Amino acid sequence: MSTLEELKQLIHKTFGIDTAALKADAPLEDYGLDSLSLAELLFAIEEHFDVDLPDSRSGVNTLAGLAALIDDLRTPKAA
Amino acid sequence: MRRRVVVTGIGLVSPHGDSPGAVFDALMEGRSAVARWSAGGAPPALAARAPFEAARWFTRLQLAGVDRVSQIAVAAAESARADAGLDALDERSGIYVGTGMGGASAIDEAFARHAESGRVPPLTVPAFMPNAPAAHIAMRAKVHGPVLTYSIACASSAVAIAEAAKAIAAGEVECALAGGSEALLVPGAVRAWQALQTLAAPDWEDASQACRPFALDRSGLVLGEGAAFLLLEPFDAAKARGARVYAELAGSGVSCDATHLTKPDVAGQVRALFSALRAGGLSPADVGYCNAHGTATRAGDVVECEALAQVWGDDIGGLAVSSTKSMHGHLLGAAGALEAAITVLALERRAIPPNMHCASQDPACRVPLVREPQTRAPRLGAAISNSFAFGGTNAVLAFRRCD
Numbered sequence: 001m002s003t004l005e006e007l008k009q010l011i012h013k014t015f016g017i018d019t020a021a022l023k024a025d026a027p028l029e030d031y032g033l034d035s036l037s038l039a040e041l042l043f044a045i046e047e048h049f050d051v052d053l054p055d056s057r058s059g060v061n062t063l064a065g066l067a068a069l070i071d072d073l074r075t076p077k078a079a
Numbered sequence: 080m081r082r083r084v085v086v087t088g089i090g091l092v093s094p095h096g097d098s099p100g101a102v103f104d105a106l107m108e109g110r111s112a113v114a115r116w117s118a119g120g121a122p123p124a125l126a127a128r129a130p131f132e133a134a135r136w137f138t139r140l141q142l143a144g145v146d147r148v149s150q151i152a153v154a155a156a157e158s159a160r161a162d163a164g165l166d167a168l169d170e171r172s173g174i175y176v177g178t179g180m181g182g183a184s185a186i187d188e189a190f191a192r193h194a195e196s197g198r199v200p201p202l203t204v205p206a207f208m209p210n211a212p213a214a215h216i217a218m219r220a221k222v223h224g225p226v227l228t229y230s231i232a233c234a235s236s237a238v239a240i241a242e243a244a245k246a247i248a249a250g251e252v253e254c255a256l257a258g259g260s261e262a263l264l265v266p267g268a269v270r271a272w273q274a275l276q277t278l279a280a281p282d283w284e285d286a287s288q289a290c291r292p293f294a295l296d297r298s299g300l301v302l303g304e305g306a307a308f309l310l311l312e313p314f315d316a317a318k319a320r321g322a323r324v325y326a327e328l329a330g331s332g333v334s335c336d337a338t339h340l341t342k343p344d345v346a347g348q349v350r351a352l353f354s355a356l357r358a359g360g361l362s363p364a365d366v367g368y369c370n371a372h373g374t375a376t377r378a379g380d381v382v383e384c385e386a387l388a389q390v391w392g393d394d395i396g397g398l399a400v401s402s403t404k405s406m407h408g409h410l411l412g413a414a415g416a417l418e419a420a421i422t423v424l425a426l427e428r429r430a431i432p433p434n435m436h437c438a439s440q441d442p443a444c445r446v447p448l449v450r451e452p453q454t455r456a457p458r459l460g461a462a463i464s465n466s467f468a469f470g471g472t473n474a475v476l477a478f479r480r481c482d
Binding site for chain 1: 140
Protein backbone atom coordinates (compact mmCIF):
# COMPACT_ATOMS: atom_id res chain seq x y z
CA MET A 1 0.00 0.00 0.00
CA SER A 2 1.30 3.47 -0.86
CA THR A 3 1.94 5.92 1.97
CA LEU A 4 -0.91 8.08 0.69
CA GLU A 5 -3.30 5.13 0.82
CA GLU A 6 -2.07 4.16 4.28
CA LEU A 7 -2.60 7.75 5.41
CA LYS A 8 -6.16 7.71 4.11
CA GLN A 9 -6.85 4.50 6.02
CA LEU A 10 -5.41 6.05 9.17
CA ILE A 11 -7.64 9.13 8.83
CA HIS A 12 -10.62 6.88 8.27
CA LYS A 13 -9.75 4.88 11.38
CA THR A 14 -9.12 7.98 13.50
CA PHE A 15 -11.98 10.25 12.42
CA GLY A 16 -14.41 8.01 10.57
CA ILE A 17 -14.06 10.00 7.32
CA ASP A 18 -14.84 7.95 4.20
CA THR A 19 -11.59 7.25 2.30
CA ALA A 20 -13.33 7.94 -1.00
CA ALA A 21 -13.92 11.51 0.15
CA LEU A 22 -10.23 12.09 0.83
CA LYS A 23 -8.38 13.85 -1.99
CA ALA A 24 -4.61 14.03 -2.22
CA ASP A 25 -4.39 17.75 -2.91
CA ALA A 26 -7.27 19.24 -0.90
CA PRO A 27 -6.47 21.35 2.19
CA LEU A 28 -7.06 19.37 5.39
CA GLU A 29 -9.53 22.01 6.64
CA ASP A 30 -11.85 20.90 3.85
CA TYR A 31 -12.54 17.73 5.81
CA GLY A 32 -13.44 19.70 8.93
CA LEU A 33 -10.08 19.29 10.65
CA ASP A 34 -9.32 22.19 12.97
CA SER A 35 -6.13 22.88 14.91
CA LEU A 36 -7.07 20.38 17.63
CA SER A 37 -8.06 17.48 15.41
CA LEU A 38 -4.98 18.18 13.26
CA ALA A 39 -2.79 17.81 16.36
CA GLU A 40 -4.44 14.49 17.05
CA LEU A 41 -3.91 13.38 13.46
CA LEU A 42 -0.21 14.28 13.54
CA PHE A 43 0.18 12.30 16.77
CA ALA A 44 -1.55 9.32 15.17
CA ILE A 45 0.75 9.61 12.14
CA GLU A 46 3.81 9.58 14.37
CA GLU A 47 2.55 6.49 16.19
CA HIS A 48 1.48 4.65 13.07
CA PHE A 49 4.50 5.38 10.86
CA ASP A 50 7.01 5.52 13.71
CA VAL A 51 8.33 8.92 12.68
CA ASP A 52 9.01 12.22 14.41
CA LEU A 53 7.33 15.00 12.48
CA PRO A 54 9.34 18.23 12.61
CA ASP A 55 7.74 21.09 14.56
CA SER A 56 7.70 23.29 11.49
CA ARG A 57 5.66 21.63 8.80
CA SER A 58 5.24 24.87 6.87
CA GLY A 59 3.53 24.40 3.57
CA VAL A 60 2.34 20.86 4.37
CA ASN A 61 -1.43 21.10 4.35
CA THR A 62 -2.52 18.29 2.08
CA LEU A 63 -2.50 14.52 2.24
CA ALA A 64 -0.01 14.39 -0.65
CA GLY A 65 2.28 16.78 1.23
CA LEU A 66 2.02 14.74 4.42
CA ALA A 67 2.66 11.48 2.55
CA ALA A 68 5.79 12.96 0.92
CA LEU A 69 7.01 14.20 4.30
CA ILE A 70 6.47 10.77 5.86
CA ASP A 71 8.30 9.05 3.00
CA ASP A 72 11.14 11.50 3.38
CA LEU A 73 11.40 10.88 7.13
CA ARG A 74 11.30 7.11 6.65
CA THR A 75 14.04 7.05 4.04
CA PRO A 76 17.28 5.94 5.69
CA LYS A 77 19.75 8.80 5.51
CA ALA A 78 23.16 8.13 4.07
CA ALA A 79 25.81 8.35 6.71
CA MET B 80 -37.08 41.82 43.13
CA ARG B 81 -36.21 38.16 43.45
CA ARG B 82 -37.76 36.06 40.70
CA ARG B 83 -39.20 32.58 41.20
CA VAL B 84 -37.21 29.86 39.43
CA VAL B 85 -38.72 26.72 37.93
CA VAL B 86 -37.49 23.49 36.34
CA THR B 87 -38.86 23.05 32.82
CA GLY B 88 -36.42 20.51 31.40
CA ILE B 89 -34.59 17.39 32.56
CA GLY B 90 -31.78 15.64 30.68
CA LEU B 91 -29.99 12.49 31.81
CA VAL B 92 -27.26 10.06 30.88
CA SER B 93 -27.55 7.81 33.88
CA PRO B 94 -26.93 4.23 35.02
CA HIS B 95 -30.65 3.63 34.43
CA GLY B 96 -30.63 5.18 30.95
CA ASP B 97 -31.36 8.54 29.39
CA SER B 98 -35.14 8.87 29.53
CA PRO B 99 -36.17 10.69 32.72
CA GLY B 100 -39.53 8.92 32.84
CA ALA B 101 -38.02 5.46 32.34
CA VAL B 102 -35.26 6.19 34.85
CA PHE B 103 -37.82 7.19 37.45
CA ASP B 104 -39.94 4.10 36.69
CA ALA B 105 -36.89 1.85 37.16
CA LEU B 106 -36.11 3.50 40.49
CA MET B 107 -39.72 3.17 41.65
CA GLU B 108 -39.45 -0.56 40.93
CA GLY B 109 -36.32 -0.75 43.05
CA ARG B 110 -34.08 -1.85 40.16
CA SER B 111 -30.37 -1.52 40.85
CA ALA B 112 -27.90 -0.62 38.09
CA VAL B 113 -24.88 -1.64 40.13
CA ALA B 114 -22.80 -4.40 38.54
CA ARG B 115 -19.35 -5.90 38.51
CA TRP B 116 -16.77 -3.67 36.80
CA SER B 117 -13.23 -4.35 35.72
CA ALA B 118 -10.77 -2.81 33.30
CA GLY B 119 -7.13 -2.25 32.61
CA GLY B 120 -5.67 -4.58 35.19
CA ALA B 121 -7.32 -2.83 38.15
CA PRO B 122 -8.78 -5.19 40.74
CA PRO B 123 -12.47 -5.86 39.99
CA ALA B 124 -14.88 -3.42 41.58
CA LEU B 125 -18.58 -2.67 41.73
CA ALA B 126 -19.92 0.28 39.78
CA ALA B 127 -22.98 1.71 38.08
CA ARG B 128 -21.90 2.58 34.57
CA ALA B 129 -24.07 4.77 32.36
CA PRO B 130 -24.85 3.26 28.96
CA PHE B 131 -23.92 5.82 26.31
CA GLU B 132 -23.59 5.84 22.53
CA ALA B 133 -21.27 8.66 21.59
CA ALA B 134 -22.16 8.24 17.91
CA ARG B 135 -25.68 9.54 18.60
CA TRP B 136 -24.19 12.91 19.59
CA PHE B 137 -20.81 13.28 17.89
CA THR B 138 -19.06 12.42 14.65
CA ARG B 139 -15.70 10.74 15.11
CA LEU B 140 -14.02 13.96 14.03
CA GLN B 141 -15.93 15.96 16.67
CA LEU B 142 -14.69 13.54 19.32
CA ALA B 143 -11.05 14.63 18.98
CA GLY B 144 -9.98 15.71 22.46
CA VAL B 145 -13.46 15.27 23.98
CA ASP B 146 -13.36 13.14 27.12
CA ARG B 147 -16.26 10.90 28.08
CA VAL B 148 -17.14 13.31 30.90
CA SER B 149 -17.78 16.04 28.30
CA GLN B 150 -19.56 13.71 25.89
CA ILE B 151 -22.18 12.68 28.42
CA ALA B 152 -22.46 16.27 29.68
CA VAL B 153 -23.31 17.52 26.18
CA ALA B 154 -25.87 14.74 25.70
CA ALA B 155 -27.58 15.37 29.04
CA ALA B 156 -27.58 19.16 28.65
CA GLU B 157 -28.92 19.02 25.09
CA SER B 158 -31.61 16.60 26.27
CA ALA B 159 -32.63 19.01 29.05
CA ARG B 160 -32.88 21.87 26.57
CA ALA B 161 -34.96 19.79 24.18
CA ASP B 162 -37.14 18.50 27.03
CA ALA B 163 -37.91 22.12 27.93
CA GLY B 164 -39.04 22.74 24.35
CA LEU B 165 -36.41 25.41 23.73
CA ASP B 166 -34.82 25.50 20.28
CA ALA B 167 -31.98 27.84 21.09
CA LEU B 168 -30.30 29.59 23.96
CA ASP B 169 -28.47 32.90 23.68
CA GLU B 170 -26.22 35.44 25.34
CA ARG B 171 -28.69 35.88 28.17
CA SER B 172 -28.35 32.21 29.10
CA GLY B 173 -25.80 30.57 31.37
CA ILE B 174 -24.28 27.16 31.96
CA TYR B 175 -23.47 25.91 35.45
CA VAL B 176 -21.69 22.57 35.64
CA GLY B 177 -20.44 20.50 38.55
CA THR B 178 -17.75 17.88 38.17
CA GLY B 179 -15.47 16.33 40.72
CA MET B 180 -12.61 15.08 38.59
CA GLY B 181 -12.99 16.30 35.01
CA GLY B 182 -11.65 14.13 32.21
CA ALA B 183 -10.54 11.02 34.05
CA SER B 184 -10.13 8.90 30.91
CA ALA B 185 -7.71 11.44 29.41
CA ILE B 186 -5.72 11.61 32.65
CA ASP B 187 -5.62 7.85 32.98
CA GLU B 188 -4.43 7.33 29.43
CA ALA B 189 -1.84 10.12 29.62
CA PHE B 190 -0.34 8.77 32.85
CA ALA B 191 -0.27 5.21 31.53
CA ARG B 192 1.47 6.33 28.33
CA HIS B 193 3.86 8.54 30.27
CA ALA B 194 4.95 5.44 32.17
CA GLU B 195 5.05 3.16 29.09
CA SER B 196 6.48 5.17 26.22
CA GLY B 197 6.64 8.81 27.22
CA ARG B 198 4.38 9.63 24.26
CA VAL B 199 1.33 11.43 25.65
CA PRO B 200 -1.61 12.36 23.37
CA PRO B 201 -1.51 16.05 22.38
CA LEU B 202 -5.10 16.84 23.41
CA THR B 203 -4.75 15.49 26.93
CA VAL B 204 -4.92 18.91 28.59
CA PRO B 205 -8.04 20.27 26.86
CA ALA B 206 -9.65 16.85 27.37
CA PHE B 207 -9.15 16.65 31.12
CA MET B 208 -9.50 20.27 32.18
CA PRO B 209 -12.48 20.34 34.56
CA ASN B 210 -14.26 23.15 32.68
CA ALA B 211 -14.23 21.21 29.40
CA PRO B 212 -17.77 19.81 29.89
CA ALA B 213 -19.19 23.31 30.37
CA ALA B 214 -17.27 24.64 27.37
CA HIS B 215 -18.51 21.83 25.12
CA ILE B 216 -22.11 22.42 26.21
CA ALA B 217 -21.69 26.13 25.51
CA MET B 218 -20.32 25.52 22.01
CA ARG B 219 -23.10 23.05 21.21
CA ALA B 220 -25.92 25.21 22.59
CA LYS B 221 -24.37 28.54 21.51
CA VAL B 222 -24.56 30.00 25.00
CA HIS B 223 -22.62 33.24 25.31
CA GLY B 224 -23.39 34.20 28.89
CA PRO B 225 -21.67 32.89 32.04
CA VAL B 226 -20.26 29.39 31.48
CA LEU B 227 -19.05 28.21 34.87
CA THR B 228 -17.68 25.08 36.52
CA TYR B 229 -17.93 24.10 40.16
CA SER B 230 -15.67 21.45 41.61
CA ILE B 231 -16.82 20.70 45.13
CA ALA B 232 -16.53 16.92 45.23
CA CYS B 233 -19.92 15.31 45.92
CA ALA B 234 -21.70 18.66 46.21
CA SER B 235 -20.43 19.99 42.85
CA SER B 236 -23.61 19.80 40.82
CA ALA B 237 -25.97 20.67 43.69
CA VAL B 238 -23.99 23.88 44.16
CA ALA B 239 -24.01 24.47 40.39
CA ILE B 240 -27.81 24.25 40.39
CA ALA B 241 -28.05 26.51 43.45
CA GLU B 242 -25.80 29.12 41.83
CA ALA B 243 -27.72 29.01 38.55
CA ALA B 244 -31.00 29.53 40.37
CA LYS B 245 -29.58 32.51 42.25
CA ALA B 246 -28.40 34.08 38.98
CA ILE B 247 -31.86 33.66 37.46
CA ALA B 248 -33.60 34.92 40.60
CA ALA B 249 -31.41 38.02 40.57
CA GLY B 250 -32.03 38.68 36.87
CA GLU B 251 -28.43 38.06 35.82
CA VAL B 252 -29.47 35.39 33.32
CA GLU B 253 -32.81 34.51 31.74
CA CYS B 254 -32.26 30.80 31.45
CA ALA B 255 -29.71 28.25 32.64
CA LEU B 256 -28.58 24.72 31.96
CA ALA B 257 -27.42 23.53 35.36
CA GLY B 258 -26.19 20.12 36.41
CA GLY B 259 -23.15 17.95 36.50
CA SER B 260 -21.11 15.20 34.91
CA GLU B 261 -18.78 12.54 36.23
CA ALA B 262 -17.05 9.71 34.38
CA LEU B 263 -14.17 8.33 36.40
CA LEU B 264 -14.61 4.61 35.92
CA VAL B 265 -11.03 4.17 34.72
CA PRO B 266 -8.42 1.90 36.30
CA GLY B 267 -6.32 4.57 38.03
CA ALA B 268 -9.26 6.44 39.54
CA VAL B 269 -11.05 3.29 40.69
CA ARG B 270 -7.82 2.08 42.30
CA ALA B 271 -7.55 5.43 44.11
CA TRP B 272 -11.06 4.98 45.50
CA GLN B 273 -10.26 1.42 46.53
CA ALA B 274 -7.18 2.70 48.33
CA LEU B 275 -9.30 5.18 50.30
CA GLN B 276 -11.19 2.25 51.88
CA THR B 277 -14.63 3.83 51.46
CA LEU B 278 -16.07 1.50 48.82
CA ALA B 279 -18.68 -1.14 49.61
CA ALA B 280 -17.33 -4.61 50.17
CA PRO B 281 -17.82 -6.44 46.87
CA ASP B 282 -20.49 -9.09 47.04
CA TRP B 283 -19.82 -11.04 43.85
CA GLU B 284 -22.85 -13.25 44.40
CA ASP B 285 -25.23 -10.34 43.99
CA ALA B 286 -23.39 -7.18 43.03
CA SER B 287 -26.62 -5.26 42.51
CA GLN B 288 -27.37 -5.18 46.25
CA ALA B 289 -23.97 -3.94 47.39
CA CYS B 290 -25.00 -0.36 48.18
CA ARG B 291 -27.04 -0.40 51.39
CA PRO B 292 -27.65 3.10 52.75
CA PHE B 293 -28.81 3.30 56.38
CA ALA B 294 -28.64 -0.51 56.75
CA LEU B 295 -26.97 -2.26 59.64
CA ASP B 296 -24.79 -4.19 57.21
CA ARG B 297 -23.79 -1.25 55.00
CA SER B 298 -20.11 -1.24 54.09
CA GLY B 299 -19.49 1.80 51.90
CA LEU B 300 -20.33 3.55 48.68
CA VAL B 301 -20.50 2.26 45.11
CA LEU B 302 -19.09 4.44 42.34
CA GLY B 303 -21.51 5.58 39.67
CA GLU B 304 -21.17 7.41 36.38
CA GLY B 305 -23.38 9.82 34.50
CA ALA B 306 -24.55 13.33 33.75
CA ALA B 307 -27.74 15.15 34.66
CA PHE B 308 -28.98 18.63 33.75
CA LEU B 309 -31.95 20.80 34.59
CA LEU B 310 -33.22 23.63 32.44
CA LEU B 311 -34.04 26.46 34.84
CA GLU B 312 -35.93 29.64 33.96
CA PRO B 313 -38.07 32.28 35.66
CA PHE B 314 -41.58 31.17 36.59
CA ASP B 315 -43.11 34.05 34.62
CA ALA B 316 -41.15 33.23 31.46
CA ALA B 317 -42.14 29.57 31.66
CA LYS B 318 -45.81 30.50 32.10
CA ALA B 319 -45.64 33.05 29.28
CA ARG B 320 -44.37 30.48 26.79
CA GLY B 321 -46.71 27.79 28.04
CA ALA B 322 -43.89 25.50 29.14
CA ARG B 323 -44.46 22.39 31.22
CA VAL B 324 -43.25 23.14 34.74
CA TYR B 325 -41.90 20.15 36.67
CA ALA B 326 -41.42 22.01 39.94
CA GLU B 327 -40.18 25.23 41.49
CA LEU B 328 -36.65 25.39 42.87
CA ALA B 329 -37.84 27.05 46.05
CA GLY B 330 -34.47 27.61 47.65
CA SER B 331 -31.04 26.30 48.46
CA GLY B 332 -28.67 26.21 51.38
CA VAL B 333 -24.89 25.90 51.30
CA SER B 334 -22.51 25.66 54.25
CA CYS B 335 -19.08 24.29 55.11
CA ASP B 336 -18.23 22.15 58.13
CA ALA B 337 -14.68 23.51 58.26
CA THR B 338 -13.81 20.71 60.66
CA HIS B 339 -12.34 17.78 58.72
CA LEU B 340 -11.48 17.05 55.10
CA THR B 341 -13.50 13.84 54.78
CA LYS B 342 -15.46 13.33 58.01
CA PRO B 343 -18.98 14.84 57.88
CA ASP B 344 -20.30 17.06 60.66
CA VAL B 345 -23.84 17.40 62.01
CA ALA B 346 -23.65 21.13 62.73
CA GLY B 347 -22.58 22.01 59.19
CA GLN B 348 -25.35 19.92 57.62
CA VAL B 349 -27.92 21.44 60.00
CA ARG B 350 -26.90 24.92 58.86
CA ALA B 351 -27.35 24.00 55.17
CA LEU B 352 -30.74 22.37 55.85
CA PHE B 353 -32.08 25.37 57.80
CA SER B 354 -30.75 27.75 55.22
CA ALA B 355 -32.47 25.89 52.35
CA LEU B 356 -35.78 25.81 54.21
CA ARG B 357 -35.54 29.50 55.04
CA ALA B 358 -34.65 30.45 51.46
CA GLY B 359 -37.58 28.39 50.20
CA GLY B 360 -40.05 29.80 52.69
CA LEU B 361 -40.67 26.26 53.93
CA SER B 362 -41.11 24.86 57.42
CA PRO B 363 -39.98 21.28 58.14
CA ALA B 364 -43.59 20.10 58.25
CA ASP B 365 -44.08 21.29 54.63
CA VAL B 366 -41.42 18.91 53.32
CA GLY B 367 -42.62 15.39 52.63
CA TYR B 368 -39.56 13.81 51.04
CA CYS B 369 -35.80 13.95 51.43
CA ASN B 370 -33.60 12.39 48.77
CA ALA B 371 -30.76 11.73 51.16
CA HIS B 372 -27.06 12.03 50.49
CA GLY B 373 -26.94 8.50 52.01
CA THR B 374 -23.75 7.12 50.51
CA ALA B 375 -23.84 4.02 52.76
CA THR B 376 -20.62 4.75 54.60
CA ARG B 377 -20.54 3.78 58.29
CA ALA B 378 -20.04 7.34 59.54
CA GLY B 379 -21.82 9.45 56.93
CA ASP B 380 -25.29 7.93 57.16
CA VAL B 381 -25.49 8.40 60.94
CA VAL B 382 -24.43 12.04 60.74
CA GLU B 383 -27.01 12.83 58.05
CA CYS B 384 -29.82 11.23 60.07
CA GLU B 385 -28.79 13.16 63.16
CA ALA B 386 -28.83 16.42 61.19
CA LEU B 387 -32.30 15.67 59.77
CA ALA B 388 -33.55 14.76 63.26
CA GLN B 389 -32.26 18.02 64.71
CA VAL B 390 -33.87 20.18 62.03
CA TRP B 391 -37.16 18.31 61.76
CA GLY B 392 -37.59 17.68 65.47
CA ASP B 393 -41.09 16.45 66.24
CA ASP B 394 -42.00 16.69 62.54
CA ILE B 395 -39.50 13.98 61.52
CA GLY B 396 -42.32 11.42 61.30
CA GLY B 397 -43.74 13.25 58.27
CA LEU B 398 -40.48 13.23 56.32
CA ALA B 399 -40.09 10.24 54.01
CA VAL B 400 -36.38 9.57 53.40
CA SER B 401 -34.60 7.46 50.79
CA SER B 402 -31.16 7.27 49.27
CA THR B 403 -31.51 6.37 45.62
CA LYS B 404 -27.74 5.77 45.57
CA SER B 405 -28.75 2.27 46.65
CA MET B 406 -29.69 1.79 42.97
CA HIS B 407 -27.63 4.26 40.88
CA GLY B 408 -24.51 4.42 43.00
CA HIS B 409 -22.65 7.60 43.86
CA LEU B 410 -22.22 9.85 40.84
CA LEU B 411 -19.92 12.13 42.88
CA GLY B 412 -19.80 15.47 41.02
CA ALA B 413 -22.99 14.57 39.14
CA ALA B 414 -24.80 13.07 42.14
CA GLY B 415 -26.51 16.28 43.24
CA ALA B 416 -27.90 16.89 39.76
CA LEU B 417 -29.16 13.35 39.18
CA GLU B 418 -30.76 13.30 42.62
CA ALA B 419 -32.26 16.76 42.08
CA ALA B 420 -33.84 15.43 38.89
CA ILE B 421 -35.18 12.40 40.78
CA THR B 422 -36.54 14.66 43.53
CA VAL B 423 -38.27 16.86 40.96
CA LEU B 424 -39.84 13.80 39.31
CA ALA B 425 -40.92 12.50 42.73
CA LEU B 426 -42.75 15.78 43.30
CA GLU B 427 -44.28 15.81 39.85
CA ARG B 428 -45.51 12.22 40.16
CA ARG B 429 -46.18 12.31 43.88
CA ALA B 430 -44.25 9.08 44.27
CA ILE B 431 -41.22 8.24 46.37
CA PRO B 432 -38.44 6.00 45.07
CA PRO B 433 -37.30 3.41 47.60
CA ASN B 434 -34.17 3.10 49.69
CA MET B 435 -33.22 -0.40 48.58
CA HIS B 436 -31.08 -3.13 50.19
CA CYS B 437 -31.86 -2.11 53.72
CA ALA B 438 -33.25 -5.28 55.28
CA SER B 439 -32.34 -4.13 58.78
CA GLN B 440 -32.25 -0.40 59.35
CA ASP B 441 -29.42 0.76 61.60
CA PRO B 442 -30.99 1.96 64.87
CA ALA B 443 -28.46 4.81 64.81
CA CYS B 444 -30.15 6.03 61.59
CA ARG B 445 -33.50 7.08 63.02
CA VAL B 446 -35.34 8.55 60.06
CA PRO B 447 -38.53 7.27 58.40
CA LEU B 448 -37.04 5.33 55.50
CA VAL B 449 -39.11 4.42 52.47
CA ARG B 450 -38.01 0.87 51.79
CA GLU B 451 -40.88 -0.40 49.63
CA PRO B 452 -40.96 0.04 45.86
CA GLN B 453 -43.96 1.88 44.34
CA THR B 454 -44.69 4.10 47.34
CA ARG B 455 -47.22 6.83 46.51
CA ALA B 456 -47.30 10.17 48.30
CA PRO B 457 -50.59 11.83 47.27
CA ARG B 458 -50.09 14.91 49.41
CA LEU B 459 -46.42 15.51 48.61
CA GLY B 460 -45.93 19.25 48.10
CA ALA B 461 -42.24 19.93 48.77
CA ALA B 462 -39.04 17.89 48.82
CA ILE B 463 -35.33 18.35 49.41
CA SER B 464 -32.17 16.79 47.99
CA ASN B 465 -29.02 16.61 50.12
CA SER B 466 -25.43 16.64 48.87
CA PHE B 467 -22.59 16.60 51.38
CA ALA B 468 -19.04 16.75 50.07
CA PHE B 469 -15.51 15.81 50.94
CA GLY B 470 -14.01 19.14 51.88
CA GLY B 471 -16.94 19.80 54.19
CA THR B 472 -19.26 21.67 51.83
CA ASN B 473 -22.95 20.87 52.30
CA ALA B 474 -25.60 21.74 49.73
CA VAL B 475 -29.35 21.30 50.10
CA LEU B 476 -31.83 22.01 47.29
CA ALA B 477 -35.51 22.56 48.17
CA PHE B 478 -38.19 22.02 45.53
CA ARG B 479 -41.91 22.74 45.63
CA ARG B 480 -44.77 21.69 43.40
CA CYS B 481 -46.16 24.43 41.19
CA ASP B 482 -49.90 23.78 41.44
